[in-house]
Amino acid sequence: SQELEQSPQSLIVQEGKNLTINCTSSKTLYGLYWYKQKYGEGLIFLMMLQKGGEEKSHEKITAKLDEKKQQSSLHITASQPSHAGIYLCGADTNTDKLIFGTGTRLQVFP
Amino acid sequence: KAGVTQTPRYLIKTRGQQVTLSCSPISGHRSVSWYQQTPGQGLQFLFEYFSETQRNKGNFPGRFSGRQFSNSRSEMNVSTLELGDSALYLCASSFGGEKLFFGSGTQLSVL
Numbered sequence: 001s002q003e004l005e006q007s008p009q010s011l012i013v014q015e016g017k018n019l020t021i022n023c024t025s026s027k028t029l030y031g032l033y034w035y036k037q038k039y040g041e042g043l044i045f046l047m048m049l050q051k052g053g054e055e056k057s058h059e060k061i062t063a064k065l066d067e068k069k070q071q072s073s074l075h076i077t078a079s080q081p082s083h084a085g086i087y088l089c090g091a092d093t094n095t096d097k098l099i100f101g102t103g104t105r106l107q108v109f110p
Numbered sequence: 111k112a113g114v115t116q117t118p119r120y121l122i123k124t125r126g127q128q129v130t131l132s133c134s135p136i137s138g139h140r141s142v143s144w145y146q147q148t149p150g151q152g153l154q155f156l157f158e159y160f161s162e163t164q165r166n167k168g169n170f171p172g173r174f175s176g177r178q179f180s181n182s183r184s185e186m187n188v189s190t191l192e193l194g195d196s197a198l199y200l201c202a203s204s205f206g207g208e209k210l211f212f213g214s215g216t217q218l219s220v221l
């Protein structure tokens with residue numbers, strides 16, 4: 001099984017709706033990173049969370065880290081077509097490399 | 111500051127051939143990591159180089175190799191290509207290995 005599970009695998013929402021993507025690790029988290037990817041392109045850094053309970057926001061995207069539950073959530077408020085893409089979480093589990101979840105494909109329709 | 115540059119952007123090869131991909135990190139970054147991305151497996155870590163030394167390695171066969179030059183530029187090589195090697199190969203650089211900045215990737219198709 002994957003060390004880092006993301007849910008849901010895909011999401012289709014109407015523009016203006018809120019949505020949440022979850023990322024759960026089977027190992028202790030020392031850092032959690034959120035990236036966005038357009039199909040066939042590189043990953044764009046969104047946010048980094050390092051402390052339990054930490055919450056960060058950028059424009060309409062908020063990410064939280066629950067260290068005890070070994071999970072993070074990414075919340076998008078009032079989604080727009082520009083939010084469409086693949087969202088990936090990357091985890092630092094103290095193995096000197098980032099491991100990634102399989103991603104959540106988000107589609108936003110007008 | 112220029113971002114991470116990967117070349118070529120697209121590559122088509124046939125089984126049995128070998129391929130070399132190139133990555134130029136962000137200026138000042140000394141760590142370069144390589145990842146393979148496929149629809150079925152997601153992002154899989156290949157290896158990381160720091161100051162010309164391989165610092166970490168994923169679970170890939172020996173056909174996958176890499177190196178880093180004194181200017182931090184990195185190359186990865188895949189020999190004896192197989193159909194299953196078709197993937198998006200992503201390079202990422204960082205100052206010390208934590209927050210990664212990714213290139214646009216090289217899309218490799220093996221026929």
